[in-house]
Each structure stands twice: as C-alpha cells, then as structure tokens.
Amino acid sequence: MSLPIPLLINGESVTTPKTFPxxxxxxxxxxxxxxxxxxxxxxRAVEAANAAFPSWSAxxxxxxxxxxxxxxxxxxxxxxxxxxxxxxxxxxxxxxxAGFVVPLAIRMLRDIAGRITSICGSVPVVxxxxxxxxxxxxxxxxxxxxxxxxxxxxxxxxxxxxxxxxGNTTILKSSELTPRxxxxxxxxxxxxxxxxxxxxxxxxxxxxxxxxxxAMIEHEAVRKVNFTGSTAVGRKIARTCGANLKPCLMExxxxxSSIVCEDADxxxxxxxxxxxxxxxxxxxCMATDRILVHASIADAFTAALQGAxxxxxxxxxxxxxxxxxxxxxxxxxxxAVGAGxxxxxxxxxNGASEGVRLAPAxxxxxxxxxxxxxxxxxxxxxxxxxFDSEEEAIRLANSSGYGLSASVFTEDLRKGLRMAxxxxxxxxxxxxxxxHDEPALPHGGVKNSGWGRFNTDxxxxxxxxxxxxxxxx
Numbered sequence: 009m010s011l012p013i014p015l016l017i018n019g020e021s022v023t024t025p026k027t028f029p030x031x032x033x034x035x036x037x038x039x040x041x042x043x044x045x046x047x048x049x050x051x052r053a054v055e056a057a058n059a060a061f062p063s064w065s066a067x068x069x070x071x072x073x074x075x076x077x078x079x080x081x082x083x084x085x086x087x088x089x090x091x092x093x094x095x096x097x098x099x100x101x102x103x104x105x106a107g108f109v110v111p112l113a114i115r116m117l118r119d120i121a122g123r124i125t126s127i128c129g130s131v132p133v134v135x136x137x138x139x140x141x142x143x144x145x146x147x148x149x150x151x152x153x154x155x156x157x158x159x160x161x162x163x164x165x166x167x168x169x170x171x172x173x174x175g176n177t178t179i180l181k182s183s184e185l186t187p188r189x190x191x192x193x194x195x196x197x198x199x200x201x202x203x204x205x206x207x208x209x210x211x212x213x214x215x216x217x218x219x220x221x222x223a224m225i226e227h228e229a230v231r232k233v234n235f236t237g238s239t240a241v242g243r244k245i246a247r248t249c250g251a252n253l254k255p256c257l258m259e260x261x262x263x264x265s266s267i268v269c270e271d272a273d274x275x276x277x278x279x280x281x282x283x284x285x286x287x288x289x290x291x292x293c294m295a296t297d298r299i300l301v302h303a304s305i306a307d308a309f310t311a312a313l314q315g316a317x318x319x320x321x322x323x324x325x326x327x328x329x330x331x332x333x334x335x336x337x338x339x340x341x342x343x344a345v346g347a348g349x350x351x352x353x354x355x356x357x358n359g360a361s362e363g364v365r366l367a368p369a370x371x372x373x374x375x376x377x378x379x380x381x382x383x384x385x386x387x388x389x390x391x392x393x394x395f396d397s398e399e400e401a402i403r404l405a406n407s408s409g410y411g412l413s414a415s416v417f418t419e420d421l422r423k424g425l426r427m428a429x430x431x432x433x434x435x436x437x438x439x440x441x442x443x444h445d446e447p448a449l450p451h452g453g454v455k456n457s458g459w460g461r462f463n464t465d466x467x468x469x470x471x472x473x474x475x476x477x478x479x480x481x
Contacts, residue, residue: 013042016194018056019204028213033099042187047223053208057177058229060205065175076121078200099327104288113161119447147175149231160189174471187211258458262412265405270302272417284441289326290388294413325365344380412453
C-alpha cells in the first residue's frame with residue numbers, strides 16, 4: 009500500500025487531506041503515513057453504521073456466522089503479513105505477533121461466530137392468569153469500539169466481532185500507533201462479504217482524538233461504547249459516556265500479582281512469573297508486575313530466578329513502543345533503586361541501549377510506597393516482595409487499585425482455590441502466568457481495571473438488550 013493508510017467508511021477506502029506518520033520502534037524512523045479522520049469523517053462513519061443497522065440486525069444468524077468465519081479464514085491466510093504489520097508498527101517480536109496475538113484473534117473470531125446461532129431469549133411464566141410473556145434478545149444499534157496498540161488484532165476482533173455477532177453495526181477507532189493492523193481487520197471483514205457500513209475503521213492523529221471520539225459518543229445513534237486501554241483515558245471516556253447516558257464496557261490497566269507459596273514448585277513458578285513479566289516486552293495489561301514470594305523460600309526462588317535468566321540478558325533487549333514509554337519506565341526503575349531497591353536481574357546500564365530497547369529487570373528490596381510497586385510499568389519489569397503469611401499475601405495483592413489478573417503458585421489446589429476466592433481480580437490462574445486470554449473464558453477486570461466482559465456468551469450479552477413482551481391468551 010503506497011498511499012496513506014485509508015479510513016474505512018461505508019465500505020469505501022477514504023484518504024484524508026491530513027495525515028500523520030507511523031514511526032517504527034525498531035528504527036525510530038517513519039515507515040508509512042495514515043489518513044487522519046476529522047470529527048466530520050467520524051460522524052459519517054456513525055451515519056453509515058446507523059444506515060446499515062436495520063438490514064444487518066435482520067440478517068439471519070447463519071449468514072452472520074458464515075461471514076465471520078470467512079473473515080477468520082482470510083486473517084489466517086494473511087497471518088504472516090498481518091503479523092509483520094504488528095512488528096513494524098509496535099515493535100513486537102515474531103513469537104508475540106505471529107505465534108500469540110494474531111492466532112489468538114483468529115480463534116476468538118471463530119469462537120464468537122460459532123455462538124451466533126445460540127443467541128435466544130426466554131419464555132418466563134408470569135403471574136396473571138391467562139397472560140403469557142416472551143423475552144427477546146435484540147441488537148442495540150451502533151457500537152463504538154476504542155482500541156489500543158499493544159495487541160491490535162485481539163482487541164480489534166473482540167470489539168468488532170462481538171458487536172457484529174449480536175447483530176449490531178460498529179466503528180473501530182484505532183490506535184494512532186497501529187493503524188495498519190486495524191485497517192487489515194477491516195479489510196478482512198470487507199473481503200469476507202460484510203455489507204457496507206457494518207464495520208467502519210477510523211484512525212486519527214493523537215491530538216485530534218478527543219474531538220473525534222467525543223463527537224461519536226455524543227451522536228444519538230451510538231448506543232454503547234467499549235474501550236480497552238489505560239485507566240487514565242478510561243476515566244475520561246466513562247465521564248463522556250455518563251454525560252450522554254451511554255453504557256460502556258471498560259477493559260483497563262492492571263498491576264498484576266503472582267503469589268509464590270512456600271510449597272510451590274520453583275521451576276513452574278519461575279517459568280510462570282518470567283513469562284508473565286516478559287511476554288510481548290511486558291506490554292500486556294495482564295503482565296506480571298508484582299512477584300510475592302513466601303519469605304521461607306525467598307532465597308531459593310531468587311537463585312532459581314537468576315539461574316533461569318542466566319546469560320539470556322540481552323544481547324537483543326526487548327523493544328518498547330516508543331521513546332516516551334522507555335523514558336517513563338527508566339524513571340520507575342531509577343526512582344526505586346535510588347530509594348533503596350536493588351537489581352535481582354538487570355542493571356543500571358539497562359537504559360544505555362539505543363532507541364527504545366530496554367533490557368528486562370527484576371527488582372528486589374522494594375517497598376509498598378514506591379512507584380514501581382504501585383504504577384503499571386508496561387515493560388519487562390517486575391518487582392519482588394516477600395510475605396510471611398497467606399493473609400499478608402492476599403493483602404498485598406489486593407492493595408493495588410487494579411484488579412485484572414493474578415496467579416498463585418502452590419502444590420495444594422485447595423489452598424490455591426481458597427486464595428483465588430479472596431483475590432480481587434477478574435481472573436486468577438493457579439500454577440500458570442497472569443497472562444491468559446482465550447475464547448472460552450470471559451475477560452475483564454474489577455476496581456480500576458474496569459467492568460464488563462469480552463469473550464464467551466458474556467461477551468455477546470454485553471451487546472444485546474432484553475425486551476419483555478406480554479399478551480393476553
């Protein structure tokens with residue numbers, strides 16, 4: 009594609025007078041440009057979705073299913089190309105892009121498609137003699153999905169496909185960092201035969217995003233908003249939705265804890281926390297930020313952790329998405345070390361690498377008042393803290409304002425389940441990493457990590473409304 013990445017509005021590729029550059033994290037140079045939507049462009053997308061809604065919502069479930077399955081087939085056929093867009097735009101490695109994110113998105117799309125024909129209402133028995141009732145499940149209308157950069161295919165698919173599967177039409181407002189990835193999703197649906205206007209894809213320069221997003225939320229045709237991204241931006245979106253009486257689904261940040269109990273298998277625990285902390289350069293909302301280790305095994309765990317890392321310290325350090333992200337993470341690390349923390353793995357030379365590469369770091373000696381313990385790092389950085397009792401471990405895990413994902417490492421399943429019940433989190437994984445998202449499991453958080461769920465029947469129900477109808481027999 010030699011032209012700037014276009015918008016997709018009503019089935020047409022639209023280029024705009026204003027464009028913005030896409031900078032590769034690998035080279036810190038421009039790789040291509042993207043069209044930048046104005047509020048008027050965004051409103052045209054809303055109008056297109058609104059015009060397409062009556063027909064699409066009346067389309068038979070099997071037809072909707074087959075279109076979604078065809079889109080999944082096309083994404084699978086284009087997997088290598090689409091994964092390369094993700095690597096170029098956000099700096100993901102081959103394992104994270106081609107081995108994890110894109111295949112997961114395809115599996116999610118097929119799972120959602122397979123659930124379409126099971127959408128149904130109910131026939132309750134009402135109180136009045138001679139009266140009957142039925143409860144319908146109906147599509148809501150136009151859905152706005154606002155999606156981030158770090159796992160674009162997963163976020164784009166679950167936002168768009170859940171809405172489309174339920175009979176809604178939708179607009180994806182992409183991240184300005186990964187517009188070509190989101191364009192590829194729109195292209196796959198269009199090539200699969202999705203009617204014009206059912207899925208529209210909007211990109212815009214960062215400085216224009218508030219005006220573009222607010223214009224769409226305020227449009228009367230938009231019936232619900234789903235947002236995946238930072239808690240700070242989520243608060244702004246939720247305020248605007250509240251002012252306009254629009255329901256919203258929020259999947260926000262995380263400060264996720266792995267608890268390593270005294271009876272844990274150290275090999276399993278070390279593998280789990282390292283994978284949870286370092287996958288996709290730590291740029292996953294479910295990534296492991298906090299490692300809580302029972303004091304009785306702290307020394308053994310530290311030795312095992314250092315042994316597992318060994319010489320793998322980074323001739324080729326992980327790539328972060330941009331220089332600003334690297335500077336923020338370096339400040340978290342240096343602030344902690346300056347206040348008394350120490351490196352279990354990594355060193356003060358982490359920031360010496362060029363560009364946006366940053367070697368992984370695991371810190372010990374941290375305190376609860378340190379920013380590195382309280383703030384989401386979104387990098388290959390984790391902090392270790394010992395605990396003496398199960399009660400203390402639960403308190404430390406729940407002390408975060410977030411509640412997206414957690415893990416517990418123990419050989420006692422009863423203990424693991426007991427602790428899982430007490431951890432304030434949308435998910436808890438026993439003897440595996442905090443990063444876990446799959447089609448069969450509802451995904452979402454509590455507290456500052458948001459509300460609502462994607463995936464499974466819960467994800468479909470987020471985009472349906474119930475209508476009660478009664479009649480006299």
